[in-house]
Amino acid sequence: MSEKRDDMDLDIPQRRPSYMAPLVLKMAQVMNRIAGFPGTPGISRIAADLGLAKSTTHGILAALEQVGWVLRDPVTRKYTCGHAFRDLAQSAEISLPLVGHARPHINKLGGELDEDVFLGMFTRHYILILDQVESTKKLKVSTRAGTRLSIFAGAAGKVFLAYADQETVAKLLQENKLPRFTPRSITERAKYLAELEKVRREGVALDNEEYIPDVKAVAAPVFYGMGLRRRIVAGIWVVGLSSELTETKLRKAAGLAKEAAEAITRELSTLTGLRAM
Numbered sequence: 001m002s003e004k005r006d007d008m009d010l011d012i013p014q015r016r017p018s019y020m021a022p023l024v025l026k027m028a029q030v031m032n033r034i035a036g037f038p039g040t041p042g043i044s045r046i047a048a049d050l051g052l053a054k055s056t057t058h059g060i061l062a063a064l065e066q067v068g069w070v071l072r073d074p075v076t077r078k079y080t081c082g083h084a085f086r087d088l089a090q091s092a093e094i095s096l097p098l099v100g101h102a103r104p105h106i107n108k109l110g111g112e113l114d115e116d117v118f119l120g121m122f123t124r125h126y127i128l129i130l131d132q133v134e135s136t137k138k139l140k141v142s143t144r145a146g147t148r149l150s151i152f153a154g155a156a157g158k159v160f161l162a163y164a165d166q167e168t169v170a171k172l173l174q175e176n177k178l179p180r181f182t183p184r185s186i187t188e189r190a191k192y193l194a195e196l197e198k199v200r201r202e203g204v205a206l207d208n209e210e211y212i213p214d215v216k217a218v219a220a221p222v223f224y225g226m227g228l229r230r231r232i233v234a235g236i237w238v239v240g241l242s243s244e245l246t247e248t249k250l251r252k253a254a255g256l257a258k259e260a261a262e263a264i265t266r267e268l269s270t271l272t273g274l275r276a277m
Contacts, residue, residue, distance in 0.1 A: 023060075026050075026052060026056065026060055027060050027063070027064065029050050029052075030046060030050065030052075030057065030060050030061065030064065031064065031069060031070070031085070033046055033049055033050060034046070034070055034079050034080065034081060035081055035085075039078075040073060040076060040078035040079055040080045041078060041079060042076075042077065042078045042079070043057050043058055043061065043079075046061075046079070061079060064082075065082070067084060068082045068083060068084025068085065069081070069082050069084055069085040069088075070082045070085070071083070094145075096130060097271075098119075098121070098130070098222075098233065098234055098268070099119065099130050099131050101264060101267050101268060101271075102119050102130075102131065102222070102234065102236070102264045103119075103131060105236075105260045105263050105264050106118075106119055106131065106133050106236055106260065107133055108260065109133070109236070109238065109256055109257060109260045110133035110134070110135065112256055113135075113238060113240075113249070113252070113253055113256065114135045114136055114137065115135050115137075115238050115239065115240040115244070115245065115253065116132065116133070116134055116135050116140050116141050116142065116238070116239045116240065117132065117133040117236060117237070117238050117239075118131070118132050118143075118156070118236065118237050118239065119131040119132070119234060119235075119236050120149070120156060120234065120235055120236075120237070121233065121234045121235075122151065122160040122164070122232075122235075124168075125151075126148040126149060126150065126151060127148065127149040127150070127151055127153060127156050127157065127160060127235075128146070128147075128148055128149075129143055129144070129145055129146065129147045129148075129149065130145055130234070131145055132144075132145070135240070137244070139241060141212065141215060141239045141240070150179060151172060152176070152178060152179055153181075153211050154181075154207035154210050154211030154212070154217050154219075154237075155205040155206055155207035155211075155217040155218055155219035155237050156205075156207075156217070156219050156235055156237045157211075158195060158196060158199050158205035158206075158207070158219065159199060159204070159205040159219040159220065159221050159232075159235045159237070160221075160232065160235055161196055162196040162197075162199035162200050162205065162221070163200070163221050163223075163231075163232040164232070169193075169196070173189055173192075173193075178192055181210065181211045181212070182209055182210060182211065182212065182213050184208060184209045184210045185210045185211070186210060203220065203221070203258050204218055204219065204220050204254045204257060204258050205218065205219045205220075205237075206218050206250070206254070207219070209242060214241060214242050214243075215239060215240070215241060215242060216239075216240060216241075216242050216245040216250060217237050217238060217239045217240075217245075218237065218238050218250060218253045218254045218257050219235050219236065219237035219238075219257065220235065220236055220237070220254075220257040220258045220260070220261035220262075221234075221235055221261060222234040222235060222236065222261045222264045222265050222268070223265045223268075223269070224265070224268045224269060225269065226269060233268070234264075235261075236257055236260060236261050236264070237257070238253045238256075238257050240253075
């Protein structure tokens with residue numbers, strides 16, 4: 001295993017939202033393709049990679065060029081990101097009160113265990129990592145804020161699905177096969193649903209090398225609201241090598257993760273200014 005793992009942006013179920021303006025989606029796909037291309041792609045390459053008609057691609061690129069989000073090289077006639085897009089990205093600020101309130105608690109959790117700790121949320125389509133506290137170890141599981149994970153990704157996926165509404169879970173399981181990330185992955189629907197029930201009973205989710213080989217994890221839910229309006233808004237999870245996270249340490253991590261998640265929940269639920277979270 002390398003010193004850092006930044007390869008968790010994998011195996012996101014290819015489920016699309018029930019509705020999205022088609023042109024907006026296509027423009028986002030074109031912009032993402034140009035920004036992520038190792039070089040400068042032309043219209044034919046962009047259209048082929050995205051399965052779009054060349055005429056549609058040409059129209060989208062013309063609009064993006066007009067607002068300065070892309071530039072067309074006058075010599076090669078190929079495309080790169082424009083100055084307006086760069087300036088927008090540099091000036092953009094991600095502001096989530098959740099991250100600021102959770103940080104002291106995941107810092108403490110990471111310090112007590114010396115394991116990697118993550119904070120993330122479920123966007124309805126994937127798990128999005130919001131923050132990480134890294135361990136001091138040379139070998140670790142490391143990624144960056146903004147990385148997307150499959151909703152079925154180990155302990156994190158279990159904790160979000162355990163507290164999601166039944167209709168959402170049923171739809172996800174109907175539209176997507178449970179992926180086999182490792183030989184230990186749970187791919188039987190009945191067994192997976194039983195695992196979610198266990199998470200609801202115990203308040204924590206475990207991952208025994210089910211998402212990444214030789215890596216274990218434990219996750220706990222963070223809630224916001226009171227009574228019937230209480231809902232899961234985030235999850236925290238501790239990740240470590242199987243050789244480090246022994247059964248004894250895993251139980252300790254489960255208890256501490258649950259305590260940290262409950263502390264964040266209490267803090268969030270006393271703040272009246274977060275009703276739009």
